[in-house]
Amino acid sequence: MSLTSIRVLIGRVVLTSGILVLLFIPYLLWGTGLMTARSQQVLRTELHSVLRRSGSDPPLSPTPRHVVPGGAPKVASDVTAPPIGSPIGTIHIPAIGLSMVVVEGTGTAQLELGPGHYRGTPLPGEAGNVAVAGHRTTYLHPFYNLNDLVPGDTVDFTTLQGFFDYRVTGSQVVSPSDVSVVAPKPGEQLTLTTCTPLYSASQRLVVHAVLEASSLAPHGAAVDSNAGLRPVASSAPRSWPTAIGWAIAVALLTSAIWYGLRRTRRTPRWLLAVGGAVAWLAVVALFFQAVAPLLPASY
Numbered sequence: 565m566s567l568t569s570i571r572v573l574i575g576r577v578v579l580t581s582g583i584l585v586l587l588f589i590p591y592l593l594w595g596t597g598l599m600t601a602r603s604q605q606v607l608r609t610e611l612h613s614v615l616r617r618s619g620s621d622p623p624l625s626p627t628p629r630h631v632v633p634g635g636a637p638k639v640a641s642d643v644t645a646p647p648i649g650s651p652i653g654t655i656h657i658p659a660i661g662l663s664m665v666v667v668e669g670t671g672t673a674q675l676e677l678g679p680g681h682y683r684g685t686p687l688p689g690e691a692g693n694v695a696v697a698g699h700r701t702t703y704l705h706p707f708y709n710l711n712d713l714v715p716g717d718t719v720d721f722t723t724l725q726g727f728f729d730y731r732v733t734g735s736q737v738v739s740p741s742d743v744s745v746v747a748p749k750p751g752e753q754l755t756l757t758t759c760t761p762l763y764s765a766s767q768r769l770v771v772h773a774v775l776e777a778s779s780l781a782p783h784g785a786a787v788d789s790n791a792g793l794r795p796v797a798s799s800a801p802r803s804w805p806t807a808i809g810w811a812i813a814v815a816l817l818t819s820a821i822w823y824g825l826r827r828t829r830r831t832p833r834w835l836l837a838v839g840g841a842v843a844w845l846a847v848v849a850l851f852f853q854a855v856a857p858l859l860p861a862s863y
Contacts, residue, residue, distance in 0.1 A: 600704035642691070649668065659717040660713065666688075670682050682695035695754075730754040735770060735772065753773070813847050821840035
């Protein structure tokens with residue numbers, strides 16, 4: 565291979581790598597949301613199914629508000645948390661237009677499905693410090709506008725145990741290593757966490773709220789139904805072999821397109837370029853889908 569050919573090859577590798585990096589950024593910001601949207605549909609279906617089996621089957625939307633006005637709110641009984649990756653209920657924050665299903669767990673795979681409930685903290689409506697985390701810039705970015713919440717805003721939960729309305733009391737910024745914000749606390753509290761500033765995980769934004777009103781599900785249906793909740797797998801499970809396989813596919817297809825454009829005589833170049841670009845983008849999307857879950861977790 566001549567020196568000129570080596571230079572051309574290196575140039576093509578650098579160009580292709582640069583294009584992949586430029587495409588990967590918008591994929592992380594918006595493309596990952598498509599996977600989360602599909603997962604949310606599955607989670608909502610699973611939650612509806614368990615609600616029907618429990619016999620309570622309350623609507624998953626908190627509108628109209630199903631709460632007991634005035635007086636101290638009723639607190640739900642402590643029940644065993646469902647398996648990691650299972651839906652625990654819906655969260656609705658009118659001030660920022662959020663309405664999503666919350667899953668059990670805050671690992672990388674769980675937060676790809678939607679907002680995640682910190683394992684070991686009380687479930688929504690129970691006594692203590694309920695803690696929920698969510699992504700702010702990727703995977704449908706449920707907590708993108710969490711910084712806009714002000715004291716007095718409401719955070720509503722609908723779970724198998726009933727309806728629970730929390731009122732925001734304030735917010736703070738802490739370091740990622742500060743786990744005291746999700747530590748046990750007296751009273752009926754809620755803690756929401758996400759990364760800050762935007763597009764960075766250098767700090768954590770923490771929003772605090774207290775339980776203001778509630779309406780418990782009849783006949784303790786939740787106690788019998790929690791065990792029926794099933795985990796939902798992420799749309800893109802973590803797999804290094806899969807990611808490497810798609811990387812090889814991208815490299816081979818890129819080489820084939822370059823070679824075809826250089827050698828073609830009968831097929832019009834524009835036709836080969838358009839067809840090759842469509843196929844290349846499809847394979848690249850699958851490559852990105854396999855790579856994204858392998859990145860470090862970021863709220």
